[in-house]
Amino acid sequence: MTTLAPKPVLKNDLIRLTLADAKEGLAKKSFSSVELTQAYLDAMAEHRHLNAYILETPELALTRAEESDKKLAQGSGGALEGLPIAIKDLFCSAGTQTTAGSHILKGFTPTYESTVSHNLKTAGAVSLGKTNLDEFAMGSANITSYYGNVINPWKRADGKDLTPGGSSGGSAAAVAAGLAIAATGTDTGGSIRQPAAFSGIVGIKPTYGRCSRWGIVAFASSLDQAGPMTRDVRDAALLLKVMAGHDPKDSTSAPREVPDFEKALTQGVKGLRVGIPKEYRLPGMPDDIVKLWEKGAKWLQEAGAEIIDISLPHTKYSLPVYYVLAPAEASSNLARYDGVRYGLRVPGGTLDELYENTRSDGFGDEVQRRILIGTYVLSAGYYDAYYLKAQRVRTLITQDFQKAFEKVDVILTPTTPSAAFALDEKPTDPVVMYLNDVLTVSANLAGLPGLSVPAGLSSEGLPLGLQLLGPAFDESVLFRVGKVIEDAAAFKSFLER
Amino acid sequence: MDNRYIYEGASGPWELVIGLEVHAQIISNSKLFSGAATEFGAEPNTQVSLVDAAMPGMLPVINEVCIEQAIKTGLGINAEINLHSVFDRKNYFYADLPQGYQISQYLQPIVGQGHLDVELEDGSVRRIGITRLHLEQDAGKSIHDQHPQKSYIDLNRSGVALMEIVSEPDIRSAEEASAYVHKLRSIVRCLETCDGNMDQGSMRVDVNVSVRKAGAPFGTRAEIKNVNSIKFLAQAIHYEADRQISILEEGGEVQQETRLFDAARGTTRPMRSKEHAHDYRYFPDPDLPPLVIDKAWVEAIRKSMPELPDAKKARLMKDYELTAYDASVLVRETETAAYFEEALKSLKPSNTKSAKLLANWLIGEVFGALNREDKTLSESPVSATHLAGLVNQIQDGVISGKIAKEVFSLMWETGKDASSLIEEHGLKQVSDDGPILVVIDKILAAHSDKVVEYQSGKDKLFGFFVGQVMKEMAGKANPDLVNKLLKEKLK
Numbered sequence: 002m003t004t005l006a007p008k009p010v011l012k013n014d015l016i017r018l019t020l021a022d023a024k025e026g027l028a029k030k031s032f033s034s035v036e037l038t039q040a041y042l043d044a045m046a047e048h049r050h051l052n053a054y055i056l057e058t059p060e061l062a063l064t065r066a067e068e069s070d071k072k073l074a075q076g077s078g079g080a081l082e083g084l085p086i087a088i089k090d091l092f093c094s095a096g097t098q099t100t101a102g103s104h105i106l107k108g109f110t111p112t113y114e115s116t117v118s119h120n121l122k123t124a125g126a127v128s129l130g131k132t133n134l135d136e137f138a139m140g141s142a143n144i145t146s147y148y149g150n151v152i153n154p155w156k157r158a159d160g161k162d163l164t165p166g167g168s169s170g171g172s173a174a175a176v177a178a179g180l181a182i183a184a185t186g187t188d189t190g191g192s193i194r195q196p197a198a199f200s201g202i203v204g205i206k207p208t209y210g211r212c213s214r215w216g217i218v219a220f221a222s223s224l225d226q227a228g229p230m231t232r233d234v235r236d237a238a239l240l241l242k243v244m245a246g247h248d249p250k251d252s253t254s255a256p257r258e259v260p261d262f263e264k265a266l267t268q269g270v271k272g273l274r275v276g277i278p279k280e281y282r283l284p285g286m287p288d289d290i291v292k293l294w295e296k297g298a299k300w301l302q303e304a305g306a307e308i309i310d311i312s313l314p315h316t317k318y319s320l321p322v323y324y325v326l327a328p329a330e331a332s333s334n335l336a337r338y339d340g341v342r343y344g345l346r347v348p349g350g351t352l353d354e355l356y357e358n359t360r361s362d363g364f365g366d367e368v369q370r371r372i373l374i375g376t377y378v379l380s381a382g383y384y385d386a387y388y389l390k391a392q393r394v395r396t397l398i399t400q401d402f403q404k405a406f407e408k409v410d411v412i413l414t415p416t417t418p419s420a421a422f423a424l425d426e427k428p429t430d431p432v433v434m435y436l437n438d439v440l441t442v443s444a445n446l447a448g449l450p451g452l453s454v455p456a457g458l459s460s461e462g463l464p465l466g467l468q469l470l471g472p473a474f475d476e477s478v479l480f481r482v483g484k485v486i487e488d489a490a491a492f493k494s495f496l497e498r
Numbered sequence: 499m500d501n502r503y504i505y506e507g508a509s510g511p512w513e514l515v516i517g518l519e520v521h522a523q524i525i526s527n528s529k530l531f532s533g534a535a536t537e538f539g540a541e542p543n544t545q546v547s548l549v550d551a552a553m554p555g556m557l558p559v560i561n562e563v564c565i566e567q568a569i570k571t572g573l574g575i576n577a578e579i580n581l582h583s584v585f586d587r588k589n590y591f592y593a594d595l596p597q598g599y600q601i602s603q604y605l606q607p608i609v610g611q612g613h614l615d616v617e618l619e620d621g622s623v624r625r626i627g628i629t630r631l632h633l634e635q636d637a638g639k640s641i642h643d644q645h646p647q648k649s650y651i652d653l654n655r656s657g658v659a660l661m662e663i664v665s666e667p668d669i670r671s672a673e674e675a676s677a678y679v680h681k682l683r684s685i686v687r688c689l690e691t692c693d694g695n696m697d698q699g700s701m702r703v704d705v706n707v708s709v710r711k712a713g714a715p716f717g718t719r720a721e722i723k724n725v726n727s728i729k730f731l732a733q734a735i736h737y738e739a740d741r742q743i744s745i746l747e748e749g750g751e752v753q754q755e756t757r758l759f760d761a762a763r764g765t766t767r768p769m770r771s772k773e774h775a776h777d778y779r780y781f782p783d784p785d786l787p788p789l790v791i792d793k794a795w796v797e798a799i800r801k802s803m804p805e806l807p808d809a810k811k812a813r814l815m816k817d818y819e820l821t822a823y824d825a826s827v828l829v830r831e832t833e834t835a836a837y838f839e840e841a842l843k844s845l846k847p848s849n850t851k852s853a854k855l856l857a858n859w860l861i862g863e864v865f866g867a868l869n870r871e872d873k874t875l876s877e878s879p880v881s882a883t884h885l886a887g888l889v890n891q892i893q894d895g896v897i898s899g900k901i902a903k904e905v906f907s908l909m910w911e912t913g914k915d916a917s918s919l920i921e922e923h924g925l926k927q928v929s930d931d932g933p934i935l936v937v938i939d940k941i942l943a944a945h946s947d948k949v950v951e952y953q954s955g956k957d958k959l960f961g962f963f964v965g966q967v968m969k970e971m972a973g974k975a976n977p978d979l980v981n982k983l984l985k986e987k988l989k
Contacts, residue, residue: 093555106554113548115555216555222784251557252786330784333587336598337552341651352593352649379589379779388781 015040016179017496020084020236023182027073027083034073034083037182038066038127041085045129045180048154053165053175055090055148056098057130065127072125080243082125087181089172090131091138092118092227093216101218102136102146102168105338105363107345115216116248117185117227124243129181133171136365137335138192138220141437142427143170145367153200153421154178154495157461161423166196166437172230173200177495183231183240187217189224190323191416191441194453197230198416198466201455201494203237203483204230206441208474209448210255211241213248221330222253224323224445232494234454234483238262241476257474265477266484271305273482276409280316281440283418290415290465293457297413297467300489301482309409313401316443318394323442324435325378325391331368332375338363370431399447406472411482414440416466420459444470452479456490464492505709507743512709514739515716516669520682522661522692523636523700524567530635530659531558531601538698542652550657552596557785560585564659565789567691568608568633569799571661574685574806575628577612579796585633585786589779594638594651602662604780607632608789614685615808616677617826626678627666636660661692667706667716672732679703679728680830684807688832696726703731707738709746717742718752722766725759734759738766810835818853827861833875834860837882844886847893856889863906879913880906888916896920897927898977929976934967934983937975941966942987952988960984 015037018026026032042059062085069083093099093111100106114122122128135145142164143151151174153165165174169186173196176184186193188206197204205228212227219225229240242262248254277298282291298308340346340359347358364372378387405412418439428434444451450473453466467486471478504511529536532549549556572579586604609631615623638656642649663682669675683701686692694701703726708719720742722734742752757766782788805813807829814825829835838860845852864878864885880888888905891897897905897920908919920926928934941963942949952959967980 093553099554101554109554111553111555113553214555215557218554219785250559252559253784329781333589333599333779333781336589336591337554337596339591339593339598341593342551342596343553353591356591376779379781381777381779384779384781 016044018182019232020183020239023084034066034069034127035063037083038062038085038129041129041181048178048180051152051154051174051178051180052149053132053151053171053178053180054087054130055100055102055133055171058097058128061097062127062129069125069127079124080239081121083127084125085127085129085182086121087129087132087172087175087184088118089134089169089185089187091134091187091218092185093218094118094128094131097131099131099218100148102134102148103363103365103368104147105345105359109344113216116213116250117217117244120243120246121185132175132184135168135170136368137218137331138168138187138189139331139367139371140167141191141195141434143167143196144424144427145365147365150424155201155421155463157423157463161425163421163423163463164199164427166199166421168192169196169230173197173202173204176200176202176230176232179496183229183236185227185244186230187225187227188445189220189327190438190445193228193230194416194441194451194466194468195437197453198455198464199421201464201492202230202232203234203452203454204228205237205241205452205476205479206444206450207241207245207476208255208450210253211245211450211474211476213246213251213254215248215250219334221327222334223330224327234480234487235263235266237452238266238480255474260477262477262480265480268481269304270301270482270485273306273411274409275301275306275308275482276311276405276412277308278311278313278316278405278412278414280313281414283439286418287459289460290418293465293467294413294415297456297486300486301413304485304489311405311409311412313405313443315394315397315401319398319443319446320435320439322391322394322398322446323438324374325387326395328371328375329378329388330375332372332379335368335372367431395446398443402447402449411478412470414468414470416440416453416468420461420463420465440468449473450476450479452483454483454486454490455492455494456486457492505739505743507747509747511712512743513712514670514735515667515708515710516675516735517667517706518665518669518675518678519704519706520663520679521702522663522686524564524659524661525690525692526561526563526567526659528561529657530561530564530633532657534657536658538700540654542654544654546653546656550596550653558601560786560789561659564633565608565791566799568631568661569791569796570689570803571686571691572609572612572631573800573803574689575612575614575631575663575682577628577631578610579791580606580608580610581791581793582606583608583789585783585789586780587783590776592637593649594640594653594656596638596653596656600635600637601783601786602634603632614678614681616674616681617822618673618677619823621821621823623822624674626668626674629664629666631661631663634660634662672735675705675735676728676732679731681807684830684832688804688807696728699726702726705731705734707735707742708752709739709742718754720752720754721756722759723756730759730761733764734766737764741766818857819850820854820857824857824861828857831875837875840882841886844883846890852889852893855892856886859885859889863903867910880909884909884915891916891920895927895929895976897925898973900973901925901927925974927976928971928974929979931979931983934971934975934979937967937970938983938987941970949988963988
């Protein structure tokens with residue numbers, strides 16, 4: 002992709018570098034971290050209309066960049082020393098306002114740093130600020146944020162403002178538009194992969210348990226995973242290596258070694274078996290998506306992989322199961338936002354009134370809808386029919402994948418059933434909006450890793466992604482295959498156009 | 499104490515059916531799912547971690563010490579340990595419940611069925627079934643009396659580890675209920691898994707009470723909360739039994755409800771319905787994987803357990819021929835058993851006779867004096883060694899049992915040992931023939947008429963002569979010797 006320009010590097014070239022290239026540039030002293038950071042801060046200031054950030058932290062970023070430059074001058078520093086990234090505003094940052102895109106966390110400044118962002122900062126990454134997101138990560142278009150919707154830097158011929166996808170829409174728009182070299186996201190049902198696909202960038206949801214959830218505002222505990230959103234596959238491998246790792250503070254974090262994902266990038270796909278699940282060919286799926294999918298399979302075949310048709314028979318239940326389980330967990334996880342200890346408090350004459358007033362004002366419609374759904378499915382008399390049934394189907398979905406991975410090494414699907422839609426075309430029926438996740442939720446339910454790679458353009462000239470799903474704790478195979486698709490697709494990012 | 503099985507109503511006998519839920523706070527340095535400390539009586543909100551305050555993104559991590567304590571307690575109540583158990587969320591809103599849910603164990607508790615054998619005063623033993631023991635978090639504390647409009651919240655207790663121990667509805671009287679709680683408390687104290695201090699709230703009892711006619715199905719029960727001493731437990735049960743029987747005998751129906759015990763009035767009153775109208779929406783906590791316990795660990799814990807009250811009781815009965823009731827009283831509190839065993843070491847000679855005597859003195863005199871002065875055994879002015887010393891003096895014939903009571907009173911007042919007090923107050927028993935014979939001669943001479951009556955067959959008068967001699971000698975004469983010499987003289 003982008004190569005390092007010869008010295009002197011122009012400012013607007015700096016924001017076009019990949020993370021790996023910028024790392025090399027810093028090491029070679031082609032530019033300083035302060036210069037790199039300032040270039041991003043300038044770009045952020047120029048593109049505020051995209052509303053990618055809820056909070057920019059320029060002073061903090063420059064202070065950190067200066068410290069990084071000192072370390073780099075001494076030849077020391079971590080794996081991401083001096084590289085300016087953005088943090089989704091669902092990760093708690095010590096001393097910096099954290100909102101989860103919700104009014105209910107008004108004025109909340111954590112005293113603690115999430116494990117994932119701590120890992121990044123310890124490795125030397127410079128945080129530019131906190132990116133916008135759907136409220137409590139509930140949404141697929143970044144339109145439920147209390148801080149307003151995010152605008153995709155990509156445009157259609159009609160010039161309408163498009164959604165960058167959600168819930169990690171701010172992170173996706175920032176990386177795509179050159180407002181951060183890379184960003185963190187979280188993915189509960191597709192919230193990294195879908196916005197990555199809509200914005201023409203790379204996003205990976207790692208295996209459940211690969212990244213610690215400690216310090217990330219919880220949406221649905223059994224589904225949430227943090228992951229990187231980057232310009233290319235290599236950057237995702239670099240970033241995930243730093244973000245991941247066992248954390249004793251998260252009981253669901255996996256006590257496993259994190260492999261060197263970068264190694265996988267050069268391994269190719271020769272001899273790999275790639276599964277094409279027939280159930281992912283949805284009725285009415287647009288032609289351009291079907292064609293891109295076929296093209297992806299062809300690229301891999303040409304690179305030496307074997308293409309195998311497979312079946313994941315319970316796929317059709319994934320979305321309904323997800324929309325029972327995720328709200329159930331959310332209804333309980335969000336009970337702590339009660340106006341008693343932190344965040345918004347809207348007083349009332351009684352304790353119950355305090356709760357009602359605070360939660361009515363503090364939560365937006367989509368969050369309230371999901372709390373109500375979740376409360377309903379856990380209620381006495383409905384629990385067996387909804388929650389328990391959904392858990393059973395979840396097991397069947399997981400078993401589908403286990404069986405499939407006896408036959409194949411990786412699964413290839415489209416990431417989304419459509420390209421980015423215009424903000425004024427957003428569906429009014431919430432269920433139609435939920436369909437955005439139809440191809441991504443299964444990976445969350447089964448706890449499996451999923452990678453979205455930009456692979457082509459829609460008929461309207463908008464980016465489309467291909468999704469790779471792998472066996473648990475085999476992110477390496479995704480990077481291996483993802484790199485081959487990336488090279489074959491030669492996709493031009495927004496910044497390269 | 500009322501009859502064990504029968505409660506008299508106007509319409510005839512009723513049977514009480516009681517089940518107990520005991521919440522026992524686990525002894526551990528930190529809370530069930532956070533590293534915060536658990537000390538009682540600390541300044542409000544000083545023992546609160548980010549997890550306990552339910553800050554965003556905080557996650558629970560199980561404290562292994564608490565699991566070990568639960569297993570230990572499970573073994574102590576003769577229960578099966580479930581090697582696979584699950585933590586659930588019990589959802590409800592309250593200001594002192596920061597997460598908006600309590601982490602508990604609902605369908606799959608760590609400890610399954612067990613039982614306790616409880617001894618009653620009449621010497622009989624009743625086996626009370628235990629349904630389960632599960633781990634759960636405590637809530638914080640709401641303080642409503644500091645401000646006219648506002649309530650204050652203290653989160654020190656939030657997240658503290660509790661064991662909830664649920665009995666079967668096998669209990670049939672207040673006495674059995676008290677004995678059950680006593681027994682449970684002695685076990686957790688012996689195992690050092692809970693300090694059992696009901697007044698500090700580290701052991702709390704919820705009582706389920708219903709009444710029925712003999713042989714009838716279970717009646718509707720009321721659950722009584724806020725019972726914080728064993729004395730109140732009995733009071734609450736008596737009050738509740740009377741209340742329910744009156745309702746039923748007047749043709750009414752008992753409501754299934756939660757009631758609060760009012761210690762000041764000795765009555766129970768219904769909680770406001772809002773306080774318990776919850777649908778808890780239990781579901782497995784997705785932040786915590788199922789708890790899987792290694793069988794070898796359970797066996798290692800079993801091997802490391804101290805001698806439990808039942809085993810100790812059996813040993814005392816076998817080695818010292820103590821009655822079942824005496825032995826059970828001695829092992830009820832770890833402190834009492836330790837005191838008794840300490841005293842045994844100083845007994846000379848140490849045999850079944852002296853041990854029994856020691857047990858009688860401990861249960862009768864020492865406990866009597868403690869009760870009168872509302873003291874605990876650790877505050878007793880008479881140490882274990884000193885009590886053994888007193889028994890030794892009786893055994894050696896230095897003092898009589900009667901004088902011993904006087905010596906005991908002096909020991910209680912002064913904290914001195916028996917032999918020095920006997921010396922100091924000249925209480926030594928006279929066991930020489932000479933001085934006793936002098937007194938006998940004097941008494942017989944003074945009562946020559948009675949001597950004639952005795953010798954003509956009025957045997958009862960013998961006691962009169964013994965009494966007169968003892969009185970003359972201020973109780974210090976060896977009673978056996980007085981008997982023997984008098985018999986010879988009156989032949």
